[in-house]
Amino acid sequence: MISAPLQGRAIVYHEHGGTEVLQFAERPVGAPGNGEVVVRFVAAGLNPVDAKLRAGRSRMQLPLPVWVGREFSGVIEQLxxxxxxxxxxDAVFGSIPQGAFADYVVAPATVIARVPEAVPLEVAAGLALAGQTAWDALESQQLRAGDVIVVSAAAGGVGGMLAQLAALRGIRVIGTASAANHEWLQSRGVEPVLYGNGLADRLAAAAPEGITAVFDQHGPETIEAALALDVPSERINTIATDATVYGVRNVGRGAVHPPTLDALAALVADGALDVPIAATFPLSEVRAAFEFLEAGHLRGKVVLTAD
Incomplete structure (x- = not known):
């Protein structure tokens, strides 16, 4: 299929640093090749890893310049x-290694899925990376109904979805979060516990019978509390810090799996999975969006939308 060439803006940085290194650049959009589509941008989800990559603090390195953004939603423009x-x-959502914060996104058809009519594109924008990360991390432990798990940052993007997915399977979920997010966690079937000093004591009081597994999205505090409570290291999974320091697991998202994306979107459409949006910013205010994300203590996702 012959498609007219497109031109659009994209977010890029040429050096590591703070939000000031983010800039717009005009970028020609190549015609979609075999197995590819061009998606007109509607929304995109910000993730902590995006900020770590930009700051040069991620164990994963991308060669400069880096075209920013990994998960997106939009409408197919060209095939x-x-x-x-x-x-x-078609309204679709998906994830690519970089370049999702752009007016047009070129993506393999193997990394996208359709957005159900009942799901806003702004919500779908945060599902492909954060949602599948939660799904894959949960699947990495063989859990059954009645098991007791701890999820840190349980009101955040990944943690919020992981906690809900576990609760939907009949697993007892204890979620660490700030007091402001406790009521929301309770409404989703999660038992809230305040994070911070004394966490191990509070977790021990909440689960005197013991903890089956721990999923960390926050950092060393959760891992150290779990180890102090004799949770086996192979039952502790972190995506927030260097797992080798503690000898625990580091299972994040695997390869993009469209059937998983379909399952996540169906749960959102049915109302079984709530994906709160902490804030939305137009694409032109990407620096402000990252500053908001990096301030922390959020409920749900920070989302960029088309200007």
């Missing part, structure tokens, strides 16, 4: 060949 049953005009 390459061999793209399955997708069509121009």
């Amino acid at each position: 390459g060949s061999d793209i399955g049953d997708f069509s121009v005009g």
Whole structure:
């Protein structure tokens, strides 16, 4: 299929640093190749890893310049060949290694899924990376109904979805969070516990029978509390800090898996999975969006939207 060339803006940085290194650049959009689609940007989810990459603090390194953004939603504008049953005009969401914060996103058809009509595109924008990370981390432990787990940052992007997915499976979930998020956690079937000094004592009081597994999205505090409570190291998973320092697991998202994306979107459409949006910013205010994200203590996702 021959498509007219497109031109659009994208967010890029040429050096590591604070939000000041983020800038717009005009970028020609190549015609979609075999197995690819061009998606007109509607929204995108910010993730802590995006900020760590920009600051040069991530164990994962991308060569400079870096085109920013990993998860997005939008509407298919152009089609390459061999793209399955997708069509121009389909609302989709997905994840790519970089370059999702752009007016047009070129993506393989194998990393996107359709957005159900009942799911706002702003919500779908935060599902492909954060949602599948939560799903894959949870799947990494063999858990059953009645098990007791701890989820740190349980009102955040990944933690909030992981806690809810576990509760939907009949697992007892204790979630650490600030007091402002306790009522929301309770409404989603999660038992809230305040994070901070004395965490191990509060977790011991909440689960005197013991803790089956711990999922950390916050950092050393949660891991150290779990180890102090004799949770086996292989039952502790972190995506927030260097797992090798503590000898625990580090299972995040695997390869993009469209059936998982379909399952997540269906849960959102049914109202079983709540994905709060902490704040939205237009794409042109990407620096302010990152500053808001990096201030922390958020409930749900920070989302960029089309200007």
